[in-house]
Amino acid sequence: MIVQQLLNGLISGSVYALFALGFTLISGTHRILNLAHAGVFMTGAFIGYYCVVLGLPLWLAIVLAMIGSGLLSYFIDIVAFQQLRAQKQIEFAALISSIGANLILINIAQRLSDTQVLSFPFGTFPTIFFHFAGVRVSALQLMIVALVAVLFGLLLFYLYKTSFGRQVRAVAGNERAAMLLGVNPKSVYFQTFFISGALAGIAGVLIGLLFSSVYFLMGEPYLLRGFVIVILGGLGSIPGAVVAGLLLGVMQTLATAYLPPGLTDAMIYSLLFVGLLIRPSGLFGGQAIAVAAGRR
């Protein structure tokens, strides 16, 4: 029983981590808490849904959802953040303008879907269950866990082993110095926002499949969780987001299973509270703090 609960916790933790990867990428590289990430995530789920309904195979639907969400995310950067970047302190202004962008996306989706909860047609993803050692897990759940691992690895490889990643980190550290070395900041913003959006898009489709529901507010619960994850993991830390996401999933599942109902959220925020008491900069936040100090 406890093993099954732990497994369920890891799976829902992977779901959170999947959502949080793109969110933390932007907060780490551009110091923007992009609340429109939830809207992009939801849009990805809708694109995937309509592609499947129109008869496209699931893999193609996922690819199109990633491209669509990636472009949307870059579009949000252009309309909501680019103008603010000329100013020095953009954190707060960008937060507000990302709330605006999120509301616009939610309203459009609400109109288009007539406030309906849509579900993927039965059998879009083969419903296969595996049983071993008394636990039960679906193929889709396994795929989500595997996908988080793969995307995590790819994202770290991109950021730390490629020239593109070096340019991204250079712009994150000191945009002016980066330009003097021949880095084009526009291309960096395009890459990070596109990747963040594409990650949100694939998360949207898979989470829509997992819970068999696609609706205009589906991003909102993840936004709040995403906040907790990004702060607990350390602002902008990719490993931090994955670890904090898994931790959150496990805690939440255990709390739901063994504590009186209604205490789940209290557990989650206590976790955040205690975590920040012990490590004010988050689990993996040391480096991010050093970066901020170096900038001053």
Added chain:
Amino acid sequence: MLRVSSLAAAYDGIEALRDIDFSISEGEMVALIGPNGAGKSTLLNCLSGIVPLRRGSIHFQSEDISGAAAYSIARRGLLHVPEGRQILVDLSVEENLRLGELARGLRKSRFGLLEIYSMFPILQERRAQLAGSLSGGQQQMLAIGRALMGGPNMLLLDEPSLGLAPLIVDQVFDALRRLNAEGLTILLVEQNAHRALQATGRAYVLERGRIVYQGRSADLSSDSRVIEHYLGQEPSIT
């Protein structure tokens, strides 16, 4: 190699540079000196595309680069080592150097990692460390090495001696003189005017946004007006 005509620029709304005309030929090492706030750094920032021009034009290798984006100017081989070094503290030493390679593009260059490491052996020793953990002098070497990785046709240096111990300043100036002897064109901005005039062949004196003197460095350093106005306050530093 570099020709600036009737350049003017504003910084924070105040006209910081007016009627700037000068040119630098290939292989020269030229100093730009002047008191604090004269506009020396602003002028370098104009050349590298960080500060927009209000009037005038800049030609680099007979191409008009006025108004070009900073990254594209760097990729043409006009590389700027900014004031305060501006190394990327959260990247490793080697990553800083590799990043510098970006500006080179398809141009040929005699500077690779090996050449930089043999010029500044301490960087090789520290290559895996975060650049933020280097001392000021090492950071200056890294900043210069990083610009060299970009295969520069011309190097702009802003106050390379700032905040460094005299012994380290010697090392940095030795490296610059050697680079110039090997044919690299250099424009050097310095507070430390004695030092700058010793190292260069020609110099411009900038005051309140205008070029007020120009000539051979040797002549300037013996010109009584220049000594009185611009060199008087700092003989103790050299």
